Amino acid sequence: MKARDSIVMVGAPDSGKTNYLGRLWGALKAENASLRATQQPDDVRYVFDALTHLLQGRFAPRTDTNVDVDESHCSIQIAWEREGETQHAELLVPDVSGELWADAVQTNELPETWLTSVRQSIGALLFVRVDSPLRIPSLDWVAARKRLVVGGEEAESQIPTAVQLCEFLRFLELFLGKDADVRKPRVAVLVAAWDIVDEGRAQQGPRAYLGHEFPLFADRLVDVSAVEIEVFGVSVVGGDFRDEAFKAQFLDGRVDKFGYVVTGPGAGPHPPDVTIPVRWVLDGKARR
């Protein structure tokens, strides 16, 4: 049987991967989902737990960094219809290992198993989160480190977040799809927790947001040619559970009515469909 196409998830710790995956799982298992999960993931607990947290009105907490890395590796089998034919793919999640991605950037070495996953994938989801306390600013590095220590949060990487993002992108440019059947791999950049971006910024769209917050990375995005890039703002439930009014409203409703993706400036949220970035990556395969 032909190997199935895969998409790989990439991002530093606290970049929103687990919560997205939990919410995506909910979307893939929904009745009449056009992009659907075809079987239980091998590490089903991990995905279930993430969704269960959301359903209870809490974000899934950051993954315990002490968890064994292998345990976290998980994949979701997905299927959808294109031109009357059922297509299959899988979403690979080398999660928890966000820490390891950060190490890889620092040491310039990707663990062999990931390298293989990246080479065999037709596309990637690259995560960066709005207002992550683990973010390392590019400019005022010394002050930032002091502040991080005072705040009780330890910087896990000494490399500024924007530089780290550029490095992730460089890995992807070098290796993504090299051993896969795809002409030009697609990389969806997911700006997670889009719901906490203030209204003015939100109006300008996710690409402009990256331009403000991570100018170095935003500049790099423009001159990438080995992969195709699109930037998405993503909110897994369409709000922040720290907002009690929102939380009450959420708990009163159904999860499939919450959560959205935004694309261009002024585009506003699409109707609740968190699968949009995954679809966009998969569609890259159809274009030859």
Ligand SMILES: Nc1nc2c(ncn2[C@@H]2O[C@H](COP(=O)(O)OP(=O)(O)O)[C@@H](O)[C@H]2O)c(=O)[nH]1
């Ligand atoms: N407001 C808001 N916060 C989010 C969203 N997604 C993630 N977060 C926050 O980001 C934190 C880290 O997300 P997580 O999925 O654990 O990141 P990971 O370490 O990359 O797996 C969560 O605990 C939430 O506080 C979102 O859509 N909206």
Ligand SMILES: [Mg+2]
């Ligand atoms: Mg996680």
